[in-house]
Amino acid sequence: MSTAVVTVNRGILRALNLRQKTLLIIGFTSLLLLTIVISSIFLGEESLQTNFGSKNLNPSLEHPFGTDWMGRDMFTRTLEGLGLSILIGAFASTISTILAIILGLLSSAGKMADSIISWLVDLFLSIPHLLLIIIISIGFGGGATGIIVGVALSHWTSLTRVVRAEIKQLKTQEYIQISRNLGKSKWWIATKHILPHLTPQIFLGTILMFPHAILHEASATFLGFGLSPHEPAIGIILSESMKYLSAGYWWLAFFPGLSLLIVVLAFDMIGDNLGKMMNPRSAHE
Amino acid sequence: MLDNKKIAGFIGKKILRLISLLIVVSFVSFMLIQFSPIDPVRAYIGEMPVSEEHKEKLEEYWGVNTPPQEKFLNWAGDVLKGNFGISLIYRMPVTDVIKEKFAASLTLMAASWLFSGVLGFILGIIAGMKKGTWIDKAIKTYCYVLAATPTFWLALILLMVFSVYLGWFPIGLSVPIGVTAENVTFFDWFLRLILPALTLSLLGVAQIALFTREKIIEVLSSDYVLFAKARGEKGSDLILRHGIRNVALPAITLQFLGFSELFGGTVLVEQVFSYPGIGQAAVAAGLRSDVPLLLGIVIVSACFVFFGNSIADVIYQFIDPRIKQQEASI
Numbered sequence: 001m002s003t004a005v006v007t008v009n010r011g012i013l014r015a016l017n018l019r020q021k022t023l024l025i026i027g028f029t030s031l032l033l034l035t036i037v038i039s040s041i042f043l044g045e046e047s048l049q050t051n052f053g054s055k056n057l058n059p060s061l062e063h064p065f066g067t068d069w070m071g072r073d074m075f076t077r078t079l080e081g082l083g084l085s086i087l088i089g090a091f092a093s094t095i096s097t098i099l100a101i102i103l104g105l106l107s108s109a110g111k112m113a114d115s116i117i118s119w120l121v122d123l124f125l126s127i128p129h130l131l132l133i134i135i136i137s138i139g140f141g142g143g144a145t146g147i148i149v150g151v152a153l154s155h156w157t158s159l160t161r162v163v164r165a166e167i168k169q170l171k172t173q174e175y176i177q178i179s180r181n182l183g184k185s186k187w188w189i190a191t192k193h194i195l196p197h198l199t200p201q202i203f204l205g206t207i208l209m210f211p212h213a214i215l216h217e218a219s220a221t222f223l224g225f226g227l228s229p230h231e232p233a234i235g236i237i238l239s240e241s242m243k244y245l246s247a248g249y250w251w252l253a254f255f256p257g258l259s260l261l262i263v264v265l266a267f268d269m270i271g272d273n274l275g276k277m278m279n280p281r282s283a284h285e
Numbered sequence: 286m287l288d289n290k291k292i293a294g295f296i297g298k299k300i301l302r303l304i305s306l307l308i309v310v311s312f313v314s315f316m317l318i319q320f321s322p323i324d325p326v327r328a329y330i331g332e333m334p335v336s337e338e339h340k341e342k343l344e345e346y347w348g349v350n351t352p353p354q355e356k357f358l359n360w361a362g363d364v365l366k367g368n369f370g371i372s373l374i375y376r377m378p379v380t381d382v383i384k385e386k387f388a389a390s391l392t393l394m395a396a397s398w399l400f401s402g403v404l405g406f407i408l409g410i411i412a413g414m415k416k417g418t419w420i421d422k423a424i425k426t427y428c429y430v431l432a433a434t435p436t437f438w439l440a441l442i443l444l445m446v447f448s449v450y451l452g453w454f455p456i457g458l459s460v461p462i463g464v465t466a467e468n469v470t471f472f473d474w475f476l477r478l479i480l481p482a483l484t485l486s487l488l489g490v491a492q493i494a495l496f497t498r499e500k501i502i503e504v505l506s507s508d509y510v511l512f513a514k515a516r517g518e519k520g521s522d523l524i525l526r527h528g529i530r531n532v533a534l535p536a537i538t539l540q541f542l543g544f545s546e547l548f549g550g551t552v553l554v555e556q557v558f559s560y561p562g563i564g565q566a567a568v569a570a571g572l573r574s575d576v577p578l579l580l581g582i583v584i585v586s587a588c589f590v591f592f593g594n595s596i597a598d599v600i601y602q603f604i605d606p607r608i609k610q611q612e613a614s615i
Contacts, residue, residue: 123313126306127587130549134571135583139317215435219553222437223568238438242557250445257438264433 022273029266033086036263040083043076059251066251068240078256080232082263088148089214095152096213097159097206101198104163105190108171117164121157129154133220147226151217159205166201170194200278208271211264218260234260295602303591307584311364312357314583318576319353360580370577374569379581382566387585390555390562394547396482401489402540408490409497410532414524416502424498428491436550440484440557447480454480481554488550489543496539500532538600544593548586 016024059066065074107117124132132154137146170176176193184192220226221235229236234256241252363370369379412424448454454476501524504510510527518526552564559565563582570579 123306123309125545126310126590127583128545128548128552128590130552131567131583131586134567135314135317135579138571138579139321141321211433215433218435219437219549222435223553223556224572238435238441242441245441245445245449248449250449253438253441253445257435257441260438261430261434264435265430268429268433 019277022277026270026273029270033263033266036079037083037086040080043080059255065255066249068244068252074237074251074255077232077237078234078259081234081237081256082259084227084231084233085214085217085260086263088151088217089210092148092152092155092213092217093206093209096155096209097202099153099156100159100163100205101202103156103160104167104198105194107160107164108167108190108194109186114164117160121160124154124157129216130219133216134223134225137220137225142225144227144231147217147220150220150225151213154216155209155213159202159209162201162205163198166198167194170197204271204275204278207267207274210267210271214260214264214267292603295599299595299598303588306591307587310587311361311580311584314580315357315360316353318579319356364584369581372570372578372581373575374573374578379577382578383563383581383585386561386563386566389560390551390564393478393481393485393555393560393562394551396478397485397489397550398540398543398547400482400486402493402537404486405490405493406497406533406536409494409536410501410524410528412494412498413501413505413528416498416505421498424494428495431488431491434488436484436488437553437557439488440481440554443480443484444557477558477560481551481558481560484554484557485547485550489547492543493536493540497532497536500535501528504528504531534600534605538597541593541597541600545590548589 065078067073068077103117103120107114127135133147133150135150136153137150140146140149170193176189179189179193217226218233218235218238221233222239223235224239226235227233229240237256238253241249241256244252360370367380369383371377372379372382375382408424408427412421415421504527510523513523513527548564551562552567554560555562555564556568563585566578567582567586569575570582
């Protein structure tokens with residue numbers, strides 16, 4: 001293992017230890033994502049103006065991702081779409097995390113509550129995730145609201161399981177039993193003893209939820225359930241590109257999808273690296 | 286070892302669980318759709334010109350004015366008799382639509398399930414054996430990238446490369462133009478199966494490969510492998526005798542637990558390749574408010590996922606109870 005690490009650590013990275021390297025990766029990827037979000041907000045509408053003089057252009061220096069059939073710059077559209085995806089992902093993950101914390105804490109309230117919550121988790125996992133999102137989004141009237149609610153209400157299951165397992169393990173600790181014997185209330189124990197231990201897990205769980213939320217939002221939008229066609233979402237861009245595939249306009253699908261992949265990968269990398277640092281066993285490797 | 290009582294208890298429990306699950310799933314989905322702004326009469330009529338009188342009849346038929354609970358009981362009663370209603374899009378019984386579409390999807394899912402399982406397992410073993418080398422890193426990177434790849438995008442890329450650019454496979458439409466459905470040859474059908482199955486397989490590899498890799502590394506650092514090495518075993522013999530034997534069953538279990546994701550992937554892939562399966566039917570039903578068909582598909586998909594989980598459970602309970610403990614610790 002150590003020889004492999006040494007051979008990789010050429011150049012600038014040679015001087016850094018794993019912790020510094022991890023921090024560097026986290027910093028760099030976070031910066032990338034932040035840039036995407038901020039630039040998508042500041043780009044605004046006018047940059048997406050149609051220009052029929054320059055439609056269906058190949059990727060070039062002026063239009064790195066090419067242009068579409070209305071002459072809009074695909075790079076700008078992609079950037080806007082990614083920004084929207086990240087924001088929706090952030091919102092949905094936050095809601096799902098809050099749900100997971102509440103349900104996870106509730107499950108520690110008693111045997112009855114615990115079995116109800118594991119039953120609820122099983123129920124949500126019992127139909128394919130994409131189908132679940134579709135049904136919830138239809139139930140909430142479809143469109144942007146439907147899809148956001150659908151994604152937000154369907155990603156809490158795995159984190160709830162983590163929180164529940166963690167609480168179960170914490171509850172066997174001696175200091176919690178002592179606290180209980182001293183007459184502290186359940187609420188006091190939950191907020192003062194258990195919640196602080198859960199915070200890093202929850203933080204990590206939220207970040208790892210992001211990629212799933214973004215991919216699911218894009219998938220459902222691609223299928224036609226999500227955002228309306230005039231929104232610059234990645235799912236919309238890709239489903240539109242399908243009409244132009246046989247015409248050979250490959251860039252309409254290639255670059256937006258690749259960018260989405262990179263964003264998802266960036267979130268995965270941040271999550272994995274944070275996880276490595278938070279885990280005391282691998283933090284000092 | 287396997288006493289009949291235990292098996293009977295297991296099956297009984299499973300059936301009870303399935304029944305209770307189906308009741309809740311169908312109730313919740315039914316209510317969700319009921320409270321949505323979908324108008325079933327509008328969806329049924331579509332573009333047809335309809336007289337006021339006819340419309341009232343339809344409203345009565347769809348129960349626009351009956352309370353939701355009653356509507357659910359009516360629907361559930363029919364379902365128990367095996368009548369899922371008439372699909373609005375296909376204008377035929379939902380059971381017939383599902384039978385036809387699900388059979389098509391099942392071929393696709395089975396092909397990619399098998400292929401991704403075998404390929405993932407092999408890649409996982411190679412990566413685990415060569416831990417730390419460039420092969421291991423390449424396989425790991427491949428898996429991480431795949432896990433982040435949008436299914437429908439990969440499908441689009443494969444479609445562009447193999448159908449548009451190289452022209453090896455047809456684009457879209459499951460039946461060649463000018464050929465009726467009955468005259469589709471096995472070869473035509475097979476050609477249309479390849480790309481969707483390939484997409485799903487490539488994506489399905491990631492999880493199983495990473496899992497197998499971890500397990501192989503764990504096995505290779507165990508005492509019994511150390512002992513085997515001390516006896517002079519090495520190379521592929523060692524992996525074959527100790528590695529694969531110990532890793533195969535947990536990997537197969539994991540593959541069965543992935544039915545839910547497989548179904549989701551199928552929905553997306555079918556949409557891109559216009560493969561006439563259950564996924565495409567689900568999307569059409571959702572977009573065009575075909576409530577009976579959508580509910581039918583939800584129920585079938587729940588059964589499908591349940592089936593996969595139950596097989597995994599059988600492996601846990603009867604074949605190797607150790608797996609459950611191992612997976613709980615991950």
